[in-house]
Amino acid sequence: MSIKKIIAFGSAKGGVGKSSITASIAKSLSKNNKIGILDADIYGPSQHLLFKINEKPDLNNKIIKPINKNNINIVSMGFILGDDNSATWRGPMLSGVIKQLINSTDWGNLDYLLIDMPPGTGDAYLTIFKELEVDNFILISTDNTLSISDSIRTISMLNKLNVKILGYIENNIFNINNEDKNNFFEIDKLGTFTFHNKIYNFDPEYDCVESNNIAKRIEKIT
Ligand SMILES: Nc1ncnc2c1ncn2[C@@H]1O[C@H](COP(=O)(O)OP(=O)(O)OP(=O)(O)O)[C@@H](O)[C@H]1O
């Protein structure tokens, strides 16, 4: 098993499009690369839903084999958890489950492992950064004050943890004017999304131009 690069997709704010954009960029990157996605969101796993995965890997085995969908190896907290048993977990239990998932998965050989990070920046972040050598971080932000303010705090936390930030993606999902704003932060802007129905009702077959462009950029700078 070898993983060449690990990229975490995150934002401090919830609901700004981390999971959807991670999935869409994974599809674009998978044209030229072997890709895995780790859905590390314990309270609201999404990737098994976005890729319409109904089966679960064999969890009686000590080693978890990812489910391959659209040529992407996917492991989601949704495989391990029932729909009702994570909402009240505290930090140590949460970290334990993330560790278990990270250390028991046989990814095979990957060019990129993309991590769909949970919202917020608490225990889950620290555990993931401790257990995995995250090479790069991509920040997702909407273009409004609340998300921008949280993102600035996230950038400062990542700098303290010495995690390299590749840049940010602006997701203009709520901006009805669809105007492209200038850089919000002193980090590179990798691309912009506007509201798209094939992202809103995620279609794993959809060939997304914005994601293709960002994937090319990622291939160049990593
Ligand atoms: N560019 C877009 N066009 C249309 N819909 C979008 C777009 N980006 C995100 N969405 C929608 O916005 C909602 C939130 O997206 P998503 O779940 O990917 O965000 P998230 O940041 O992963 O959320 P969470 O913090 O809960 O993990 C979803 O309903 C998704 O379909």
Ligand SMILES: [Mg+2]
């Ligand atoms: Mg999500």
